Amino acid sequence: MNMIERLKPRPGLRVLVTAGASGIGAAIARAFLETDASVLICDIDKDVLADFAAQNSTVFTLPADVSDETQVDALLEHAAATLGGLDILVNNAGISGPTGPIDALSIDEIRKTLDIDLMGQFLVLRRAVPMLRQSGDGAIINISSVAGRLGYALRTPYSAAKWGIVGLTQSLAKEVGPDGIRVNAILPGVVRGARIENVIRARAESLGISYAEMEAQYLSLISLRRMVEPEDVAGTALFLCSPAGANISGQAISVCGNVETI
Structure with missing residues (x-):
């Protein structure tokens, strides 16, 4: 196998992407579909899920809320039935959570974000x-955030969860490494799309400044002075699941243009 071939995931991988119908998840799902993988995505939004399926006829879909144990169990049973097993898990589902001082956040908002x-x-x-153990060459990608390596004032529940994902990733890599399963976290930065627009808008409102001013502040904290594209994250996911990434595990890899502080 030459180097170019090593950079491509092998065809026929069985892939599950949570919250795979929009944003980063959709970019990752599309990227794996382009490598002739068998891909199952879930999403809590049935309309967005249907739209993705209409544009990508070979994808398998199932509505699911990852914070609901019963729905998660049904999702993995569906993966076994439709894909015949699992080689790759992309743990992507997440929400932005509330913006504001910690003493102004409700318990329900905090719990929902962590859940x-x-x-x-x-x-x-x-x-x-257990399904990945049967693969013989399994890989897990947990989507964290640059907020999983930098403290994030006014976004404490989100940052705490994303730091937790890094700890989960490093611990699980040690646990399942002997089974041949690689576990890594990707830490996206300011990713272009609807979610970051909502985050910037909420933060601007909490600080009493305009959206344009808040966006400029965000970009000024990135060494490359630009947002990340969802496809940048997808490309990193493909690399980690390719033969070229065969010995990368337990890592927290930022795809952020070098966010200096937040």
């Missing part, structure tokens, strides 16, 4: 790992 962003990954992993 979806962190507990949701645990729920999927506890059912996916």
